[in-house]
Amino acid sequence: MTDKQRHSWVSIRDSIREMILNSTYGPGDKLPRDEEFAASFGCARSTVHRAMRDLAQSGLVERRRKGGTMVRRDPVTRATLNIPITRLEVEQKGSTYGYQLIRQSVQPSSPAIMANFALPEARPMLRVEALHLADSRPYIFEDRWICLETVPEITSVDLTRESANEWLVRNRPYSRCDLRLYARPGTPIDSEVLQSTPGDALFVMERTTWIGEAPITSLCAVAHPGYQLFTQG
Amino acid sequence: MTDKQRHSWVSIRDSIREMILNSTYGPGDKLPRDEEFAASFGCARSTVHRAMRDLAQSGLVERRRKGGTMVRRDPVTRATLNIPITRLEVEQKGSTYGYQLIRQSVQPSSPAIMANFALPEARPMLRVEALHLADSRPYIFEDRWICLETVPEITSVDLTRESANEWLVRNRPYSRCDLRLYARPGTPIDSEVLQSTPGDALFVMERTTWIGEAPITSLCAVAHPGYQLFTQG
DNA sequence: GACAATAATATGTAGCTACATATTAATGTA
């Protein structure tokens, strides 16, 4: 009974997950308290806690203080996307990276950008349009807005040499990042910049970041036709 | 000096992150050992460990036993996608969900599917083509292959009533999930099923799952024009 | 009965110890 072998939190997690999946506990059910699980498994509460944290993070259960742990009624697939700096993404594929600043200007934030940041009123921003190249061919076109109040130093960065993407990633952490992915047909402007056919299906990534409540940057990145985004475990 | 206030792992994490970002420690640098950080912060090693785990998971640092902790040379943006069951996604938007089985047949896995699973040879699979509807309008069309060796029970499920999506999520856990996202122009077949214009830009999600080494399902989900995928914190 | 104050409860966190594990560095031997 009280075998003194040590149980890893991974095995405890898998046991609990197994129980949920073979319907010992169904969707919406309340699971036993951590302590009870610990007693039944013959391990410490901290080990069960570690396992439960993992299950909660992966979306299988939901935990609330005092409320206990419940099996989520609506299981979700959680996938982690790794979005590297574009230069590294290109180089990792064995291609030569190129970068081209197209336009740069100070503007009040557009309504769309204000919406992304949920700002009630316009703020002065630096708008940077730039093209990333792989082997001299257009790879990703980005239209980026940088909040000058949050990142005043950006004005003294030479964006013809270093991409705003890279500078921000290396110099500005963010505490929140919203991502939106969709497809849209290429406009004539797209096709000019990306050297693609108008009407082609283009993959678009919109990314908005904050540090605390302060907006940092919001960008719309349009990839060349054929671009794919992967998950990686 | 030795103030006995307790430090939360979150504040420790933020302090370390701050140091990395203001270049106290630069990309590629080796960070002090956990114990040293603990001593300098005046907290326990376990607290530093907790903080470090979080930084490692978010992609800012990399840890190796004995090797120590290093600031990643190539910071990545890690975003977690929540992919709910399609029915719930539709209902959450306040729309009425509909489901329609289009075709279903047992086939040996196609080369493309074998590639997704990295299978050396074909296996018998159930291919299910189905349409998810929102307010009676096409929402997502999915072309799914289910491995019959791993999921033999699927043959006894009435897929005209319950979607394979839902049944699998509720009954088959997976240990690995590969995701691929891209845009492609709609074919005449797409436009027929999705009632869209041929050549329209369509958002495609390919998802392949395994339990252990055993393949479960691989599917290609094509969304209606205008579909967007979000992250959620 | 309505509502505020209080107690009970389950998870969350911090700190400690001890040991496991992976990897590098040092050492010994042919």
Next chain:
DNA sequence: TACATTAATATGTAGCTACATATTATTGTC
């Protein structure tokens, strides 16, 4: 020198205690 053995080291995990925090249930008062 080459190679296997051993030691050293930093992170990873398990177990314990104590306390914090959020939320629910209970109780008391009007």
